[in-house]
Amino acid sequence: MSIDVGTRLRSVRLIYGLSQRELARRAGVTNGLISLIEQNRVSPSVGSLKKVLDGVPMSLAEFFTINIDVAPQFFYGDDELVEIGTDEVSLRLVAARRPARQLTILRERYAPGAATGDDALSHRGEEGGVVVRGRIELTVGGTARVLGPGEAYYFSSSIPHRFRNVGREPCEIISASAPPTF
Amino acid sequence: MSIDVGTRLRSVRLIYGLSQRELARRAGVTNGLISLIEQNRVSPSVGSLKKVLDGVPMSLAEFFTINIDVAPQFFYGDDELVEIGTDEVSLRLVAARRPARQLTILRERYAPGAATGDDALSHRGEEGGVVVRGRIELTVGGTARVLGPGEAYYFSSSIPHRFRNVGREPCEIISASAPPTF
DNA sequence: GCCGCCTGTTTAGGATCATGGACGAAAGTG
DNA sequence: CACTTTCGTCCATGATCCTAAACAGGCGGC
The missing domain is CATH 2.60.120.10 (Jelly Rolls)
Incomplete structure (x- = not known):
């Protein structure tokens, strides 16, 4: 496991200006799960990550495609x-x-x-x-x-x-x- | 959970002409897991799916991006x-x-x-x-x-x-x- | 100070995933 | 026909994920 799902998720969440609790509410999961994922203390199931991203909204393809190293140029x-x-x-x-x-x-x-x-x-x-x-x-x-x-x-x-x-x-x-x- | 990870994985595996066991061996997982994933009886963790795709090899971004409905035109x-x-x-x-x-x-x-x-x-x-x-x-x-x-x-x-x-x-x-x- | 409300983190326990092995079916060989 | 190999599926157990709730810190109002 090398892909940094946690950092990616945190970046996405902050772009949308959401708190862990607010994203969790929209996604239908708990805030604790968001916290654990962002700390890379768990590797979320694809189903869970899908639920979380649906709260943004963002597709799994987008999530793994976007480059979080360089901030998106607005x-x-x-x-x-x-x-x-x-x-x-x-x-x-x-x-x-x-x-x-x-x-x-x-x-x-x-x-x-x-x-x-x-x-x-x-x-x-x-x-x-x-x-x-x-x-x-x-x-x-x-x-x-x-x-x-x-x-x-x-x-x-x-x-x-x-x-x-x-x-x-x-x-x-x-x-x-x-x-x-x- | 709506995205059909199982069918996608099966399609990818068959394109590469691998059996469940052969893919499992390359990926360092068990053949049973491949079977369960392809039947959509489990939603694999991102870490596990990454391991499986590393055996192909294919990135997570590719996996969620490819269109399996239309066969790739060779x-x-x-x-x-x-x-x-x-x-x-x-x-x-x-x-x-x-x-x-x-x-x-x-x-x-x-x-x-x-x-x-x-x-x-x-x-x-x-x-x-x-x-x-x-x-x-x-x-x-x-x-x-x-x-x-x-x-x-x-x-x-x-x-x-x-x-x-x-x-x-x-x-x-x-x-x-x-x-x-x- | 002492609230109220927000933030993110942590923990115990139930739910789900992942493993190792067993099983039957199908195909090839002697 | 028996024997072997390979296939995908299924099952019990241990590992991991996910939840619910508690926890600690920050900030503004009174």
Whole structure:
């Protein structure tokens, strides 16, 4: 046994901003089990680990695939975008290193003070985008950052997230989501 | 518990052409455990499943990622190759639907009766190729097929495989492997 | 201080997993 | 036909997991 299930689980849980008890409640297990797993004092059965991950939610495939060594990159500065277009058509690729992207591009505008709601969103798929005009506060997995024009984001939509325009002028975002909803 | 670990394990084991006892021996567990897991009568601990998969070998991430519903496509007929080149430079892509390919092309010749060895090969990475001239018998994961000019192959190198020229004339193959060894 | 409420950890015991061996069925050999 | 080998399954026992509950520490309010 060499794979560090405990550390992986702890990382996943903290990304979602949950306590051991809260995750245990959602997963239908006891908080003690979460504690023991995270300390690598037990090797959970596949069934138990599945139950725990269902409370996040995350699939077993994702759990064993994600790289917890490097923190998932949620935010991209202006210079972190990769140009993949031509001279006539410039295409700056967001999250260029992230494999298997399948996105549908959207254009979003936020009035001053507007937000996606009081509660954080959490749904299937992935999403990313670029701020074109104005400033917007984006909260992803407990980490918040204000993005300005030229800055971008990319994250798994199942991680709770929320957009809020904290500036005085309208905010415009070119965003993308997958799988396509419309 | 909804994920069918048992069926997945059985599929993986049969792809490698192993009996329960043989897999158990390689993995350092008992054949009874393999039997119980494949019948879904127990939910193995992550540690145990890891040990079992180490005997194949296969990672936990692969195990939960692979699609066992559609059998992995090892062989490609002449009409199953995809043209991705230009009029001047024709590039017919093998395993076009397989994502994240990273291959180094090789050209191989096999004299009549020649083979890669008595034992099947098994190593890291992936490989594929096209028969240009002659006929060659290719065995992959217990399944054998004789390929002629224009036919091709693609598989994960960790699955035991063996090439053998069963014809009377030399055989020529354009092959590729990853990660690059030279 | 002394609550109340949260956090993660620990422990005893019942539930489940994993082992070693026995069993019957099927296939090959003399 | 008997004998052997290999197959997958099943069973009793010991090992491990998982639960329920107690425990210790941190933080804010009164």
